[in-house]
Amino acid sequence: MKDTPKDDALPSRNAAHTRERILSAARVRFSRQSYENVGTRDIAADAGVDAALVNRYFGSKEKLFAQAIEGGFHIEEHLPDNMSNLGIHLVAQVLDNADDSESFDALRVLLRATGSPAVAAMVSERFHAEFVRPLAKLLGGRDSELRAALIASYVLGLATMRHGLESPSLVGPARRKAATIVAEAIQSCVGKKGE
Amino acid sequence: MKDTPKDDALPSRNAAHTRERILSAARVRFSRQSYENVGTRDIAADAGVDAALVNRYFGSKEKLFAQAIEGGFHIEEHLPDNMSNLGIHLVAQVLDNADDSESFDALRVLLRATGSPAVAAMVSERFHAEFVRPLAKLLGGRDSELRAALIASYVLGLATMRHGLESPSLVGPARRKAATIVAEAIQSCVGKKGE
DNA sequence: GTCTATAGAAAGATAGAC
Protein backbone atom coordinates (compact mmCIF):
# COMPACT_ATOMS: atom_id res chain seq x y z
CA MET A 1 0.00 0.00 0.00
CA LYS A 2 1.51 3.31 -1.06
CA ASP A 3 1.14 6.54 0.83
CA THR A 4 -1.66 8.55 -0.68
CA PRO A 5 -1.30 12.29 -1.10
CA LYS A 6 -4.80 12.91 0.25
CA ASP A 7 -5.02 14.92 3.49
CA ASP A 8 -7.52 12.51 4.98
CA ALA A 9 -5.38 9.46 4.45
CA LEU A 10 -3.29 8.08 7.28
CA PRO A 11 0.20 7.35 6.03
CA SER A 12 1.95 5.33 8.70
CA ARG A 13 5.39 6.79 8.05
CA ASN A 14 5.11 10.51 7.63
CA ALA A 15 6.77 12.91 10.01
CA ALA A 16 4.51 15.89 9.37
CA HIS A 17 1.40 13.84 9.77
CA THR A 18 2.59 12.08 12.92
CA ARG A 19 3.53 15.42 14.40
CA GLU A 20 0.06 16.73 13.70
CA ARG A 21 -1.57 13.71 15.30
CA ILE A 22 0.42 14.22 18.47
CA LEU A 23 -0.35 17.92 18.59
CA SER A 24 -4.04 17.30 18.07
CA ALA A 25 -4.17 14.68 20.81
CA ALA A 26 -2.28 16.99 23.15
CA ARG A 27 -4.77 19.81 22.57
CA VAL A 28 -7.66 17.59 23.58
CA ARG A 29 -5.91 16.13 26.62
CA PHE A 30 -4.78 19.49 27.97
CA SER A 31 -8.35 20.76 27.58
CA ARG A 32 -9.54 18.14 30.03
CA GLN A 33 -6.79 17.78 32.62
CA SER A 34 -4.03 19.85 34.13
CA TYR A 35 -0.50 19.86 32.76
CA GLU A 36 0.82 17.44 35.36
CA ASN A 37 -2.08 15.05 35.00
CA VAL A 38 -1.53 14.62 31.30
CA GLY A 39 1.26 12.19 30.52
CA THR A 40 3.25 12.09 27.32
CA ARG A 41 2.31 8.41 27.24
CA ASP A 42 -1.40 9.30 27.28
CA ILE A 43 -0.99 11.72 24.41
CA ALA A 44 0.97 9.21 22.37
CA ALA A 45 -1.64 6.52 22.99
CA ASP A 46 -4.44 8.84 21.87
CA ALA A 47 -2.47 9.72 18.77
CA GLY A 48 -1.72 6.09 18.10
CA VAL A 49 2.02 6.60 18.04
CA ASP A 50 4.95 5.60 20.20
CA ALA A 51 5.61 7.63 23.34
CA ALA A 52 9.21 8.33 22.36
CA LEU A 53 8.04 10.30 19.34
CA VAL A 54 6.57 13.02 21.50
CA ASN A 55 9.98 14.12 22.66
CA ARG A 56 11.46 13.33 19.26
CA TYR A 57 9.23 15.88 17.54
CA PHE A 58 8.65 18.48 20.19
CA GLY A 59 11.74 18.34 22.36
CA SER A 60 9.90 18.30 25.68
CA LYS A 61 6.47 18.18 27.20
CA GLU A 62 6.69 21.86 27.96
CA LYS A 63 7.42 22.79 24.35
CA LEU A 64 4.58 20.58 23.20
CA PHE A 65 2.28 22.46 25.54
CA ALA A 66 3.46 25.77 24.16
CA GLN A 67 2.71 24.57 20.63
CA ALA A 68 -0.68 23.27 21.73
CA ILE A 69 -1.96 26.63 22.97
CA GLU A 70 -0.29 28.64 20.20
CA GLY A 71 -2.94 30.91 18.71
CA GLY A 72 -5.71 29.30 20.74
CA PHE A 73 -6.90 32.55 22.29
CA HIS A 74 -6.91 34.69 19.16
CA ILE A 75 -9.81 37.06 19.62
CA GLU A 76 -10.46 37.34 15.89
CA GLU A 77 -11.78 33.81 15.79
CA HIS A 78 -14.31 34.49 18.50
CA LEU A 79 -15.83 37.70 17.21
CA PRO A 80 -19.37 38.17 15.89
CA ASP A 81 -20.16 40.13 12.71
CA ASN A 82 -21.17 43.11 14.75
CA MET A 83 -19.72 44.23 18.08
CA SER A 84 -23.23 44.83 19.37
CA ASN A 85 -23.53 41.05 19.55
CA LEU A 86 -20.24 40.45 21.32
CA GLY A 87 -21.82 39.50 24.64
CA ILE A 88 -24.22 36.88 23.39
CA HIS A 89 -21.65 35.54 20.97
CA LEU A 90 -18.91 34.98 23.58
CA VAL A 91 -21.32 33.57 26.12
CA ALA A 92 -22.73 31.08 23.62
CA GLN A 93 -19.27 29.78 22.83
CA VAL A 94 -18.64 29.07 26.50
CA LEU A 95 -22.00 27.51 27.33
CA ASP A 96 -22.63 25.55 24.13
CA ASN A 97 -19.81 23.12 24.55
CA ALA A 98 -20.60 19.65 25.82
CA ASP A 99 -18.70 18.50 28.88
CA ASP A 100 -17.61 15.32 27.18
CA SER A 101 -16.70 16.90 23.88
CA GLU A 102 -13.34 15.70 22.66
CA SER A 103 -12.31 18.96 21.13
CA PHE A 104 -9.73 21.60 21.84
CA ASP A 105 -10.85 24.50 23.98
CA ALA A 106 -8.16 27.00 24.90
CA LEU A 107 -10.26 28.45 27.71
CA ARG A 108 -10.38 25.08 29.41
CA VAL A 109 -6.66 24.68 29.02
CA LEU A 110 -6.25 28.02 30.73
CA LEU A 111 -8.47 27.08 33.66
CA ARG A 112 -6.50 23.91 34.24
CA ALA A 113 -3.08 25.47 33.92
CA THR A 114 -3.19 28.17 36.59
CA GLY A 115 -1.88 25.84 39.27
CA SER A 116 1.07 24.51 37.31
CA PRO A 117 4.25 26.55 37.81
CA ALA A 118 5.74 25.17 34.61
CA VAL A 119 3.07 26.65 32.35
CA ALA A 120 0.98 29.14 34.31
CA ALA A 121 2.99 32.17 33.23
CA MET A 122 3.04 31.02 29.63
CA VAL A 123 -0.73 30.71 29.49
CA SER A 124 -1.31 34.04 31.17
CA GLU A 125 1.03 35.79 28.78
CA ARG A 126 -0.62 34.32 25.69
CA PHE A 127 -4.11 35.05 26.97
CA HIS A 128 -3.25 38.70 27.46
CA ALA A 129 -1.35 38.95 24.19
CA GLU A 130 -3.94 37.19 22.04
CA PHE A 131 -7.20 38.06 23.77
CA VAL A 132 -7.21 40.86 26.35
CA ARG A 133 -4.97 43.44 24.66
CA PRO A 134 -6.37 42.95 21.12
CA LEU A 135 -9.86 43.21 22.57
CA ALA A 136 -8.94 46.42 24.33
CA LYS A 137 -7.75 47.83 21.03
CA LEU A 138 -11.00 46.84 19.34
CA LEU A 139 -13.06 48.45 22.07
CA GLY A 140 -11.14 51.69 22.10
CA GLY A 141 -12.22 54.68 24.16
CA ARG A 142 -11.72 55.33 27.85
CA ASP A 143 -10.39 52.55 30.10
CA SER A 144 -10.38 50.15 27.17
CA GLU A 145 -7.82 47.91 28.84
CA LEU A 146 -9.91 47.70 31.98
CA ARG A 147 -13.14 47.04 30.10
CA ALA A 148 -11.45 44.26 28.12
CA ALA A 149 -10.20 42.73 31.36
CA LEU A 150 -13.71 42.78 32.77
CA ILE A 151 -15.10 41.06 29.70
CA ALA A 152 -12.39 38.44 30.06
CA SER A 153 -13.31 38.10 33.71
CA TYR A 154 -16.99 37.44 32.89
CA VAL A 155 -16.07 34.87 30.28
CA LEU A 156 -13.61 33.11 32.56
CA GLY A 157 -16.11 33.02 35.43
CA LEU A 158 -18.71 31.41 33.26
CA ALA A 159 -16.19 28.92 31.92
CA THR A 160 -15.06 28.03 35.43
CA MET A 161 -18.61 27.38 36.62
CA ARG A 162 -19.57 25.46 33.50
CA HIS A 163 -16.43 23.50 32.65
CA GLY A 164 -14.22 23.76 35.67
CA LEU A 165 -16.81 22.86 38.29
CA GLU A 166 -19.35 21.34 35.91
CA SER A 167 -22.01 23.23 37.82
CA PRO A 168 -25.55 21.99 37.22
CA SER A 169 -26.86 25.52 37.70
CA LEU A 170 -26.06 26.72 34.21
CA VAL A 171 -27.43 23.92 32.08
CA GLY A 172 -30.94 23.01 31.04
CA PRO A 173 -33.66 25.66 31.24
CA ALA A 174 -31.46 28.04 33.23
CA ARG A 175 -28.89 28.26 30.44
CA ARG A 176 -30.95 30.71 28.38
CA LYS A 177 -31.52 33.18 31.21
CA ALA A 178 -27.94 32.96 32.38
CA ALA A 179 -26.71 33.63 28.86
CA THR A 180 -28.86 36.73 28.53
CA ILE A 181 -27.76 38.22 31.83
CA VAL A 182 -24.05 37.70 31.38
CA ALA A 183 -24.23 38.80 27.76
CA GLU A 184 -25.70 42.09 28.97
CA ALA A 185 -22.95 42.52 31.53
CA ILE A 186 -20.39 42.03 28.80
CA GLN A 187 -22.18 44.32 26.41
CA SER A 188 -22.20 47.11 28.97
CA CYS A 189 -18.40 46.99 28.80
CA VAL A 190 -18.48 47.34 25.04
CA GLY A 191 -20.67 50.36 24.54
CA LYS A 192 -19.07 53.14 26.47
CA LYS A 193 -17.93 55.32 23.62
CA GLY A 194 -20.55 57.95 24.40
CA GLU A 195 -19.15 58.73 27.78
CA MET B 1 11.23 22.30 79.93
CA LYS B 2 7.59 21.44 80.46
CA ASP B 3 4.87 21.89 77.84
CA THR B 4 3.01 25.05 78.55
CA PRO B 5 -0.77 25.09 78.37
CA LYS B 6 -0.77 28.34 76.41
CA ASP B 7 -2.19 28.18 72.88
CA ASP B 8 0.62 30.27 71.48
CA ALA B 9 3.33 28.06 72.79
CA LEU B 10 5.04 25.54 70.58
CA PRO B 11 5.27 22.26 72.44
CA SER B 12 7.52 20.01 70.43
CA ARG B 13 5.70 16.82 71.32
CA ASN B 14 1.98 17.38 71.06
CA ALA B 15 -0.15 15.50 68.58
CA ALA B 16 -2.96 18.02 68.35
CA HIS B 17 -0.60 20.89 67.84
CA THR B 18 1.50 19.07 65.25
CA ARG B 19 -1.65 18.14 63.37
CA GLU B 20 -2.71 21.75 63.33
CA ARG B 21 0.64 22.90 62.02
CA ILE B 22 0.45 20.43 59.13
CA LEU B 23 -3.11 21.43 58.30
CA SER B 24 -2.24 25.09 58.36
CA ALA B 25 0.78 24.62 56.09
CA ALA B 26 -1.31 22.52 53.70
CA ARG B 27 -3.95 25.27 53.44
CA VAL B 28 -1.33 27.79 52.37
CA ARG B 29 0.38 25.47 49.90
CA PHE B 30 -2.84 24.36 48.23
CA SER B 31 -3.81 28.03 47.86
CA ARG B 32 -0.77 28.62 45.71
CA GLN B 33 -0.26 25.46 43.65
CA SER B 34 -2.32 22.62 42.28
CA TYR B 35 -2.88 19.41 44.15
CA GLU B 36 -0.23 17.50 42.19
CA ASN B 37 2.34 20.24 42.52
CA VAL B 38 2.15 20.25 46.29
CA GLY B 39 4.15 17.47 47.89
CA THR B 40 3.61 16.06 51.34
CA ARG B 41 7.30 16.70 51.88
CA ASP B 42 6.79 20.39 51.09
CA ILE B 43 3.95 20.67 53.54
CA ALA B 44 5.91 18.92 56.24
CA ALA B 45 8.90 21.21 55.68
CA ASP B 46 6.71 24.32 55.96
CA ALA B 47 5.18 22.97 59.13
CA GLY B 48 8.58 22.13 60.52
CA VAL B 49 7.72 18.48 61.09
CA ASP B 50 8.76 15.17 59.63
CA ALA B 51 7.19 14.11 56.33
CA ALA B 52 6.02 10.79 57.71
CA LEU B 53 3.72 12.56 60.13
CA VAL B 54 1.51 13.81 57.33
CA ASN B 55 0.31 10.34 56.56
CA ARG B 56 0.46 9.39 60.19
CA TYR B 57 -2.13 12.02 61.12
CA PHE B 58 -4.23 12.33 58.01
CA GLY B 59 -4.06 8.94 56.38
CA SER B 60 -3.34 10.21 52.89
CA LYS B 61 -2.67 13.32 50.91
CA GLU B 62 -6.22 13.23 49.59
CA LYS B 63 -7.74 13.15 53.07
CA LEU B 64 -5.48 16.01 54.12
CA PHE B 65 -6.75 18.03 51.18
CA ALA B 66 -10.33 17.30 52.16
CA GLN B 67 -9.62 18.56 55.68
CA ALA B 68 -7.86 21.62 54.30
CA ILE B 69 -10.86 22.88 52.36
CA GLU B 70 -13.41 21.85 54.98
CA GLY B 71 -15.62 24.86 55.62
CA GLY B 72 -13.49 27.15 53.51
CA PHE B 73 -16.34 28.27 51.28
CA HIS B 74 -18.91 28.94 54.02
CA ILE B 75 -20.90 31.88 52.73
CA GLU B 76 -21.67 33.15 56.22
CA GLU B 77 -18.09 34.22 56.70
CA HIS B 78 -18.13 36.33 53.55
CA LEU B 79 -21.35 38.24 54.06
CA PRO B 80 -21.69 41.97 54.73
CA ASP B 81 -24.01 43.40 57.37
CA ASN B 82 -26.56 44.28 54.74
CA MET B 83 -27.31 42.37 51.55
CA SER B 84 -27.37 45.64 49.64
CA ASN B 85 -23.61 45.67 50.03
CA LEU B 86 -23.02 42.09 48.91
CA GLY B 87 -21.45 43.04 45.59
CA ILE B 88 -18.85 45.43 46.88
CA HIS B 89 -18.13 43.21 49.85
CA LEU B 90 -17.43 40.07 47.82
CA VAL B 91 -15.43 41.92 45.20
CA ALA B 92 -13.24 43.55 47.83
CA GLN B 93 -12.40 40.20 49.35
CA VAL B 94 -11.19 38.93 45.98
CA LEU B 95 -9.23 41.98 44.91
CA ASP B 96 -7.74 42.98 48.25
CA ASN B 97 -5.56 39.96 48.68
CA ALA B 98 -1.88 40.26 47.90
CA ASP B 99 -0.46 37.82 45.40
CA ASP B 100 2.31 36.85 47.74
CA SER B 101 0.19 36.59 50.84
CA GLU B 102 0.89 33.41 52.71
CA SER B 103 -2.64 32.87 53.83
CA PHE B 104 -5.37 30.37 53.11
CA ASP B 105 -7.79 31.35 50.37
CA ALA B 106 -10.36 28.72 49.47
CA LEU B 107 -11.16 30.42 46.17
CA ARG B 108 -7.58 30.04 45.05
CA VAL B 109 -7.58 26.40 46.05
CA LEU B 110 -10.67 25.95 43.92
CA LEU B 111 -9.10 27.59 40.88
CA ARG B 112 -6.07 25.35 41.14
CA ALA B 113 -7.98 22.12 41.71
CA THR B 114 -10.24 21.99 38.67
CA GLY B 115 -7.68 20.10 36.60
CA SER B 116 -6.94 17.44 39.18
CA PRO B 117 -9.15 14.36 38.84
CA ALA B 118 -8.39 13.32 42.41
CA VAL B 119 -9.94 16.41 43.98
CA ALA B 120 -11.92 18.33 41.33
CA ALA B 121 -15.25 16.71 42.18
CA MET B 122 -14.65 17.18 45.89
CA VAL B 123 -14.02 20.90 45.50
CA SER B 124 -17.00 21.42 43.25
CA GLU B 125 -19.28 19.63 45.65
CA ARG B 126 -18.16 21.66 48.63
CA PHE B 127 -18.36 24.94 46.75
CA HIS B 128 -21.96 24.27 45.80
CA ALA B 129 -22.86 22.95 49.23
CA GLU B 130 -21.22 25.74 51.24
CA PHE B 131 -21.51 28.72 48.90
CA VAL B 132 -23.89 28.49 45.94
CA ARG B 133 -26.87 26.75 47.51
CA PRO B 134 -26.79 28.66 50.82
CA LEU B 135 -26.51 31.87 48.83
CA ALA B 136 -29.51 30.88 46.73
CA LYS B 137 -31.48 30.36 49.89
CA LEU B 138 -30.47 33.76 51.21
CA LEU B 139 -31.47 35.46 47.98
CA GLY B 140 -34.87 33.78 47.70
CA GLY B 141 -37.39 34.70 45.04
CA ARG B 142 -37.50 33.67 41.40
CA ASP B 143 -34.54 31.80 39.88
CA SER B 144 -32.62 32.09 43.12
CA GLU B 145 -30.39 29.16 42.25
CA LEU B 146 -29.51 30.69 38.91
CA ARG B 147 -28.85 34.13 40.35
CA ALA B 148 -26.58 32.59 43.00
CA ALA B 149 -24.70 30.72 40.28
CA LEU B 150 -24.19 33.96 38.37
CA ILE B 151 -22.83 35.71 41.44
CA ALA B 152 -20.46 32.80 41.92
CA SER B 153 -19.48 33.11 38.28
CA TYR B 154 -18.62 36.81 38.63
CA VAL B 155 -16.56 36.15 41.74
CA LEU B 156 -14.71 33.23 40.17
CA GLY B 157 -13.98 35.24 37.04
CA LEU B 158 -12.44 38.05 39.01
CA ALA B 159 -10.45 35.60 41.10
CA THR B 160 -9.16 33.86 37.99
CA MET B 161 -8.01 37.11 36.39
CA ARG B 162 -6.52 38.43 39.60
CA HIS B 163 -4.98 35.37 41.25
CA GLY B 164 -4.98 32.71 38.57
CA LEU B 165 -3.47 34.79 35.78
CA GLU B 166 -2.09 37.56 37.96
CA SER B 167 -3.43 40.01 35.42
CA PRO B 168 -1.98 43.50 35.65
CA SER B 169 -5.28 44.95 34.42
CA LEU B 170 -7.05 44.81 37.75
CA VAL B 171 -4.50 46.30 40.08
CA GLY B 172 -3.42 49.85 40.69
CA PRO B 173 -5.75 52.69 39.69
CA ALA B 174 -7.99 50.37 37.67
CA ARG B 175 -8.86 48.33 40.71
CA ARG B 176 -11.42 50.82 42.01
CA LYS B 177 -13.38 51.10 38.78
CA ALA B 178 -13.30 47.36 38.20
CA ALA B 179 -14.60 46.78 41.71
CA THR B 180 -17.50 49.17 41.21
CA ILE B 181 -18.57 47.64 37.91
CA VAL B 182 -18.46 44.01 38.99
CA ALA B 183 -20.08 44.87 42.31
CA GLU B 184 -22.98 46.34 40.36
CA ALA B 185 -23.29 43.23 38.21
CA ILE B 186 -23.44 41.12 41.34
CA GLN B 187 -25.88 43.45 43.05
CA SER B 188 -28.24 43.21 40.07
CA CYS B 189 -28.49 39.50 40.83
CA VAL B 190 -29.40 40.22 44.44
CA GLY B 191 -32.26 42.67 44.10
CA LYS B 192 -34.81 40.91 42.00
CA LYS B 193 -37.51 40.44 44.58
CA GLY B 194 -39.77 42.97 42.95
CA GLU B 195 -40.19 40.99 39.74
C1' DG C 1 10.79 7.36 10.62
C1' DT C 2 9.71 4.40 14.43
C1' DC C 3 10.23 1.47 18.40
C1' DT C 4 12.53 -1.04 22.65
C1' DA C 5 14.76 -0.54 26.71
C1' DT C 6 16.15 2.02 30.34
C1' DA C 7 18.19 5.80 32.90
C1' DG C 8 17.20 9.00 36.52
C1' DA C 9 14.30 11.70 39.36
C1' DA C 10 10.47 12.39 42.30
C1' DA C 11 6.44 11.24 44.79
C1' DG C 12 3.12 8.77 48.21
C1' DA C 13 3.05 5.60 51.60
C1' DT C 14 4.63 2.44 55.45
C1' DA C 15 7.40 -0.51 58.88
C1' DG C 16 9.86 -0.24 62.67
C1' DA C 17 13.49 1.97 65.58
C1' DC C 18 13.94 5.46 69.14
Next chain:
DNA sequence: GTCTATCTTTCTATAGAC
Protein backbone atom coordinates in the same frame (compact mmCIF):
# COMPACT_ATOMS: atom_id res chain seq x y z
C1' DG D 1 4.98 11.15 69.62
C1' DT D 2 8.57 11.40 66.21
C1' DC D 3 12.06 10.12 62.85
C1' DT D 4 14.99 7.00 59.60
C1' DA D 5 15.04 4.12 55.93
C1' DT D 6 12.94 2.15 52.21
C1' DC D 7 9.36 0.12 49.09
C1' DT D 8 6.82 0.91 45.03
C1' DT D 9 5.02 3.40 41.41
C1' DT D 10 5.06 6.75 37.95
C1' DC D 11 6.87 10.06 34.98
C1' DT D 12 10.01 12.59 31.54
C1' DA D 13 13.62 11.95 28.66
C1' DT D 14 17.18 9.60 25.84
C1' DA D 15 20.39 6.20 23.60
C1' DG D 16 20.51 3.09 20.26
C1' DA D 17 18.52 -0.85 17.53
C1' DC D 18 15.59 -1.69 13.49
